[in-house]
Amino acid sequence: MSEFAVVVSGLGKRYRIGRKASGSLRESIVNAFRRSDKEITDFWALKDVSFNLEQGRVLGMIGKNGAGKSTLLKTLSRITWPTSGRIEINGRVSSLLEVGTGFHPELTGRENVFLNGTILGMSRREVRSKFDEIVDFSGIERFIDTPVKRYSSGMYVRLAFAVAAHLDPEILIIDEVLAVGDADFQKKCLGKMSSVAGEGRTVIFVSHNMSAVSSLCDTALHLEKGRIRTIGPVDEVIRQYMKGDSLHEGAGKDWLTHPPVQQDEKVRLMSAGIRTPEGTPVSDIRVNQPFDIVFRYQILGKDCRPVPNIHLFTSRGEKAFGSVDTNRSLQCEPGIYTAGVRIPENFLNEDTYTVGFALSTLNPVIVHASDYEAFSFEVLDDLDAITRNEYKGRFDGVIRPLLQWKTQKTGDL
Amino acid sequence: MFKKCEICNVRDAHAMSKTIIDSTGKGLQFQSLKELYLYRDLFLTLAYREFRIRYAQTFLGFLWAGLQPLVTLVIFAIVFGRALQVDTSGVPYPVFALAGMSAWMYFSFVVSTSGKSLITDQAMISKIYFPRIITPLSKALVGLIDFAITFILLILFMIWYGVSPSPHMVWLPVFLLMALLASLTFGIWVSALSVRYRDIQHIIPFMVQVGLYATPVAYPSSLIPEKYQLAYFLINPMAGVIEGFRWSIIGQGEVQPLMFYSFGLIALLFILGLLYFKKVERTMADIL
Numbered sequence: 001m002s003e004f005a006v007v008v009s010g011l012g013k014r015y016r017i018g019r020k021a022s023g024s025l026r027e028s029i030v031n032a033f034r035r036s037d038k039e040i041t042d043f044w045a046l047k048d049v050s051f052n053l054e055q056g057r058v059l060g061m062i063g064k065n066g067a068g069k070s071t072l073l074k075t076l077s078r079i080t081w082p083t084s085g086r087i088e089i090n091g092r093v094s095s096l097l098e099v100g101t102g103f104h105p106e107l108t109g110r111e112n113v114f115l116n117g118t119i120l121g122m123s124r125r126e127v128r129s130k131f132d133e134i135v136d137f138s139g140i141e142r143f144i145d146t147p148v149k150r151y152s153s154g155m156y157v158r159l160a161f162a163v164a165a166h167l168d169p170e171i172l173i174i175d176e177v178l179a180v181g182d183a184d185f186q187k188k189c190l191g192k193m194s195s196v197a198g199e200g201r202t203v204i205f206v207s208h209n210m211s212a213v214s215s216l217c218d219t220a221l222h223l224e225k226g227r228i229r230t231i232g233p234v235d236e237v238i239r240q241y242m243k244g245d246s247l248h249e250g251a252g253k254d255w256l257t258h259p260p261v262q263q264d265e266k267v268r269l270m271s272a273g274i275r276t277p278e279g280t281p282v283s284d285i286r287v288n289q290p291f292d293i294v295f296r297y298q299i300l301g302k303d304c305r306p307v308p309n310i311h312l313f314t315s316r317g318e319k320a321f322g323s324v325d326t327n328r329s330l331q332c333e334p335g336i337y338t339a340g341v342r343i344p345e346n347f348l349n350e351d352t353y354t355v356g357f358a359l360s361t362l363n364p365v366i367v368h369a370s371d372y373e374a375f376s377f378e379v380l381d382d383l384d385a386i387t388r389n390e391y392k393g394r395f396d397g398v399i400r401p402l403l404q405w406k407t408q409k410t411g412d413l
Numbered sequence: 414m415f416k417k418c419e420i421c422n423v424r425d426a427h428a429m430s431k432t433i434i435d436s437t438g439k440g441l442q443f444q445s446l447k448e449l450y451l452y453r454d455l456f457l458t459l460a461y462r463e464f465r466i467r468y469a470q471t472f473l474g475f476l477w478a479g480l481q482p483l484v485t486l487v488i489f490a491i492v493f494g495r496a497l498q499v500d501t502s503g504v505p506y507p508v509f510a511l512a513g514m515s516a517w518m519y520f521s522f523v524v525s526t527s528g529k530s531l532i533t534d535q536a537m538i539s540k541i542y543f544p545r546i547i548t549p550l551s552k553a554l555v556g557l558i559d560f561a562i563t564f565i566l567l568i569l570f571m572i573w574y575g576v577s578p579s580p581h582m583v584w585l586p587v588f589l590l591m592a593l594l595a596s597l598t599f600g601i602w603v604s605a606l607s608v609r610y611r612d613i614q615h616i617i618p619f620m621v622q623v624g625l626y627a628t629p630v631a632y633p634s635s636l637i638p639e640k641y642q643l644a645y646f647l648i649n650p651m652a653g654v655i656e657g658f659r660w661s662i663i664g665q666g667e668v669q670p671l672m673f674y675s676f677g678l679i680a681l682l683f684i685l686g687l688l689y690f691k692k693v694e695r696t697m698a699d700i701l
Contacts, residue, residue, distance in 0.1 A: 011436075012436075015699065074698065075434070077541070077542050078432070078434060078542035079538075079539065079540070079541065079542050079698045080695075080696075080698045080699050081434070081436070081695035081696065082434065082436045083436055084436045085436055086433070086434065086435045086436065087432075087433070087434040087435075088431070088432070088433050088434075089431065089432040089433075089434070090430075090431050091430060091431075092430050093432065095541065095542070097540045097541065098540050101536075101537055101540045101541050102462075102534075102537045102541075104462055104466060106465065106466050106469040107462065107465060107466070107469075111461075111462075111465065114458055115458050115459075115461075115462055118454045118455040118457075118458040119455060119458075119537065119541060119543060120541065121452075121543075122454075123454050124454045124457070124458070147469075
């Protein structure tokens with residue numbers, strides 16, 4: 001038996017982006033007559049990825065959103081097929097890209113344990129022999145014969161994770177499924193995971209959570225734009241990854257070379273970007289750091305008084321908020337203007353946000369120029385963020401503000 | 414101590430497992446059958462899930478499975494039995510129709526459920542690997558439950574009308590197998606095609622409805638003029654299966670060579686379907 005658990009060589013995955021990808025019968029027929037190949041562009045989500053992973057190693061995969069982590073994970077789990085290259089896997093694999101795959105709301109907890117277990121590759125006999133342990137781990141014995149649709153989301157996740165935790169693979173592939181559940185339960189899961197790693201099994205783990213990666217993994221792989229940037233001892237790779245961040249060119253937009261979609265003759269958008277409070281251009285920021293969104297434009301006409309405003313959208317396209325300059329006596333003579341708006345620390349949640357800009361006269365409303373998809377930047381989580389207290393899990397929601405709390409004992413029992 | 418050992422055993426059983434994923438596609442071909450066997454429990458669980466969900470929270474539960482053929486039967490008896498007076502060579506019309514319906518309803522159930530199975534289970538398919546073919550295959554098992562209910566209904570009608578079963582009954586399993594194969598053939602094709610062409614989903618209910626009248630379910634195939642019989646059996650492989658059902662259960666009609674055209678066609682389409690499915694399987698998670 002080979003000493004390598006995973007051997008990846010020259011792996012590449014190409015996605016075709018374009019109209020054709022949506023695929024319906026009508027489109028296929030239409031395309032057969034009209035060679036519309038030029039509308040299709042190739043996008044390599046992974047390119048020339050090669051690495052070996054020794055048995056018993058715990059590998060952490062890190063990289064920004066869109067670096068190819070999920071694609072690599074899906075290729076390793078055989079969910080998608082590579083376009084080029086080869087993977088050799090020695091041993092029984094279990095991959096957990098989400099917890100509770102295949103759970104059906106109409107079925108009871110018991111039925112779902114069997115369903116989920118067999119989907120994850122266990123035999124019914126295996127599930128049966130571990131059933132009591134699984135139920136015990138989940139801590140929801142009382143509801144095991146209740147349809148899952150009546151569960152709270154916490155119970156659902158507990159049960160789902162309990163099944164996953166009792167898999168017995170030689171190679172375990174995990175996406176950020178740990179980022180669920182309450183703190184106690186997470187500790188239990190992290191414990192279970194390190195015991196899996198301790199038993200000499202090979203683990204591949206993807207996470208944004210650097211402290212989890214550094215505490216669980218011995219090796220790390222840093223992906224950037226579909227290629228391996230570095231692979232090696234975990235601390236070294238993380239250090240490089242963090243350092244690499246600040247060296248990055250800042251996110252931004254230059255409208256002089258890429259004019260906005262809408263702009264009238266009275267104004268001209270110039271550029272925009274985000275900066276640290278010290279003025280360094282960056283493309284990402286931590287949740288507990290303040291930053292500025294800076295916006296430059298020209299006023300050409302004399303008779304208008306455009307007010308700069310920004311609009312933030314989450315990665316799912318929801319609007320997070322809009323904000324206009326609150327100064328009621330803005331200047332309006334022709335010239336170059338720079339608008340900056342400070343986004344406080346502990347306000348936005350972890351996400352990739354898209355910034356939109358507009359210059360508008362407010363009363364009556366006339367939009368002189370706008371670009372609602374100027375550029376994107378990332379807000380990265382920080383385990384030490386004050387808004388977390390001791391919670392280590394994932395925060396939902398568009399914003400994660402630091403609010404004033406006052407909790408005190410107000411009486412005796 | 415005992416527990417620990419048990420875990421070791423499980424691990425040892427799989428210790429030799431080795432997976433090769435090659436973009437050129439070599440190395441996985443012959444693994445597929447072995448893999449299907451390894452995933453046999455998933456096949457059963459998926460079938461069980463489908464079965465449970467269908468009657469979950471319904472008041473009549475199982476009765477629905479019997480009600481549907483009964484209602485269709487009443488309509489057929491009125492239209493074909495009474496109004497059109499089709500020639501069933503002396504067999505009471507309800508028995509005649511039910512014998513055909515048992516196979517047809519199985520077919521239409523399996524084709525429509527397995528045809529859309531990949532789309533229904535797309536969340537699962539994009540999150541975990543398992544041999545995708547299990548999804549449409551498992552529906553063939555679920556369909557057997559409904560088939561059994563229709564079949565019991567048929568037996569009750571036979572007792573009621575005093576129709577004695579034909580000695581050809583021993584051949585019924587063969588025709589049942591053909592029905593299963595025909596249903597899966599269509600199911601696999603439809604499911605694989607609908608991954609790329611969602612339009613197929615809309616064609617299926619329509620096809621099943623037209624098929625009911627284009628197949629000798631409510632009438633005997635002898636009603637079709639001689640010169641069209643070849644085309645009839647070739648275009649519609651289920652025609653041979655239904656005739657075979659009726660022949661083996663109530664001895665009505667005869668085994669015609671034309672049936673074997675139907676069966677040959679089914680076998681060919683089945684193998685082609687499997688190959689096509691295998692081809693689509695790789696890109697499934699990307700397209701769905």
